[in-house]
Amino acid sequence: MNGLEDLSETAHTLGCTVCRDEPMSRHTTFHIGGPADLFLTVPDISALKGICRKAAETGTPLFPLGKGSDLLVSDAGIRGAVVALGSNFRKVLLVSESSLLCGTAASIASVCNFAKEQSLTGIEFAWGIPGSMGGAVFMNAGAYEHCVSEVITACSHGTRSGKEETLSGNALDFGYRHSPYSAGGPVITSVRIKLKHGEQSKIAAQMDDLYARRRAKQPLELPSAGSVFKRPKGHYAGTLIEQCGLKGRRVGGAAISQKHAGFIVNLGGATCADVEKLIGIIQETVLRESGVALECEVRKVG
Numbered sequence: 001m002n003g004l005e006d007l008s009e010t011a012h013t014l015g016c017t018v019c020r021d022e023p024m025s026r027h028t029t030f031h032i033g034g035p036a037d038l039f040l041t042v043p044d045i046s047a048l049k050g051i052c053r054k055a056a057e058t059g060t061p062l063f064p065l066g067k068g069s070d071l072l073v074s075d076a077g078i079r080g081a082v083v084a085l086g087s088n089f090r091k092v093l094l095v096s097e098s099s100l101l102c103g104t105a106a107s108i109a110s111v112c113n114f115a116k117e118q119s120l121t122g123i124e125f126a127w128g129i130p131g132s133m134g135g136a137v138f139m140n141a142g143a144y145e146h147c148v149s150e151v152i153t154a155c156s157h158g159t160r161s162g163k164e165e166t167l168s169g170n171a172l173d174f175g176y177r178h179s180p181y182s183a184g185g186p187v188i189t190s191v192r193i194k195l196k197h198g199e200q201s202k203i204a205a206q207m208d209d210l211y212a213r214r215r216a217k218q219p220l221e222l223p224s225a226g227s228v229f230k231r232p233k234g235h236y237a238g239t240l241i242e243q244c245g246l247k248g249r250r251v252g253g254a255a256i257s258q259k260h261a262g263f264i265v266n267l268g269g270a271t272c273a274d275v276e277k278l279i280g281i282i283q284e285t286v287l288r289e290s291g292v293a294l295e296c297e298v299r300k301v302g
Contacts, residue, residue, distance in 0.1 A: 003058030004037055007081055010054040017041035017086075024073040024082070024302070027065060029130055031223040031266050032275065033073025034302065036063075038081040044088045045158065045189060052187065053162035055081060062160070063301065064187045066132030067107065070139060070225055074302030075272045085134070089189060094118055098195050099153070104134030104188045108141070111193075112207065121198030122151050127207040128214045130226065134188045139297075140179045144210060149174035151193040157186035164189075177230055177297055219257040222265040228279065229262065229294040237294055238262030241282055244289045251278040276300070 011018045018040055024033030038060075042048045055062045061080030089105035092114045100120070102111050112127040125146040126136065135141065136148045137155055154168040165186070173180045181188055214220070229237035241247070241261035249256045253270030256278065257263040264275055283294050 003060040004081070006058050007051070007054050007060050008038055011038075011040050011042075011047075011051060014047040014050045015043050016047055016051065021077075022082070024068070024077060027082075027084070028068035028071050028073055028225070029223060030068075030072060030225045030270075030275070032075075032270055032272050033071075034075045034077030034272075036078040036080075036082040039084070040081055041084045041086050042089075043086040045164065048083070048085070048158050048187060048189065049162040049164070051081075051083065052158055052160050056160050056162070062187070064134070066105070066135035066138070067130060069129075069131035070135060070141075070298055072225060072272055072275055072298050072300045074300070076302060078302040083187060085187075085189070095192070098197060100193050100195065102133045102191050102193065104132060104137065104190060106133050107131070108133060108136055115195055116200060116203045116207065119198055119200045119203065120195035121203050122195040123148075123193065124203060124206045124210060128211045133191050137188055137191050138179055138181050139177050139299075140174050141177075143214075147174075147176075148193075149179070151195060152191055153194045154192040155180070155188060156190045157181070157188045159186050217260055219259040219263050219265050222257070222267070223270075224257070224263050224265045225298045227262045228264050228282075228296060228298050230297045232292050232294060235290075235292055236262070237286075240286050240290050240292055240294070244282075244285045246282060246285060249278065249281065251275075251281070254278050256282070272300075272302075 021035040022039035025031050063082045065082050065084045085105035089103035091103045093101045095101045108126050108129045125144045140147050140149050156166045238261040247261045248258050252274035253267050254274035257265045
C-alpha cells in the first residue's frame with residue numbers, strides 16, 4: 001500500500017470525507033486548478049491530529065485549504081492531500097464580554113456578522129473579504145488600512161506530528177501580509193480575537209458603507225483571487241498597472257479587470273498558465289515603465 005492509499009484508508013476510519021483526483025477549480029474563487037490527489041474534509045480536531053500523524057508517517061504532503069480565495073492552483077493540480085476543515089471548525093463563540101473564539105473554517109463574513117450581533121466593533125474593515133478566518137490569519141488579511149492582526153490575541157494549530165499548540169503574545173509574529181504561519185507547516189484550527197463594545201446600528205452602517213465601496217470599485221461579479229499584488233511602498237499596484245495602459249489586457253481566459261487594474265479576473269476557461277503569463281506581463285511592464293517591482297500577494301500552489 002502506498003502513502004496515499006494508506007492515508008485515504010486512515011481518513012475513512014477517522015470519519016473524513018475522501019475524494020480522489022478532486023478538481024481544485026471547484027474549491028478556489030479563481031475557479032482555476034487541476035486535481036488534488038486526495039481531498040480530505042476533516043470533521044474535528046481528533047481526526048485532524050490522526051491525519052497529520054499518518055501523513056508524517058507515510059511522507060505524504062498536506063496542504064491546508066480555507067475558502068481558496070487567495071490561491072492560484074497549478075493546472076497540474078496538487079500532489080499529496082488537500083485538507084479542508086469541516087463543520088466543527090466553523091463555530092464562532094463569545095468567550096468573554098468582548099472576545100470571540102473562531103474556528104478557522106468560519107468565513108470572515110460570519111465572524112463579522114456575529115460580532116455585529118454582539119455589538120462588538122473592530123473588525124468591520126474585514127466585511128466583504130472573501131475567505132476563511134484561517135486564510136485571514138495565514139496572510140494577515142486586511143483592507144482599508146487595517147489588518148486582522150490588530151484584533152488577534154491567540155492562534156491555535158495542529159502540528160504535522162499531531163500535537164495541539166497555541167501562539168500568543170510575541171510569538172504572533174505578524175507583518176504586512178505575513179504571519180507566523182506564512183512558511184507553512186501547522187494547520188491553524190482556531191483564532192481568538194479581542195474587540196470593543198459599540199453601537200450595533202453604527203457597526204452595521206460602517207459595514208454597509210465599506211461593502212458598498214468594495215462593490216463599486218472591485219470586480220466582485222467575476223471569479224478572481226482578489227488583489228494580485230502586494231502594495232508597493234509609496235504606490236498602489238492598481239494605479240501603476242492602469243498608468244501603464246494594461247487595463248483589459250487579456251491572455252486566454254484571464255484578463256486585467258476593467259474595473260480595478262489590481263485584479264485579474266477569469267472571463268471563462270482561464271488556466272493557471274494564462275494567469276501566470278499575464279502576471280509576468282504586468283510585472284515586466286510596470287518595472288520597465290515605473291521602476292517599481294510588483295510582488296505577488298496571490299499564492300501559487302501545486
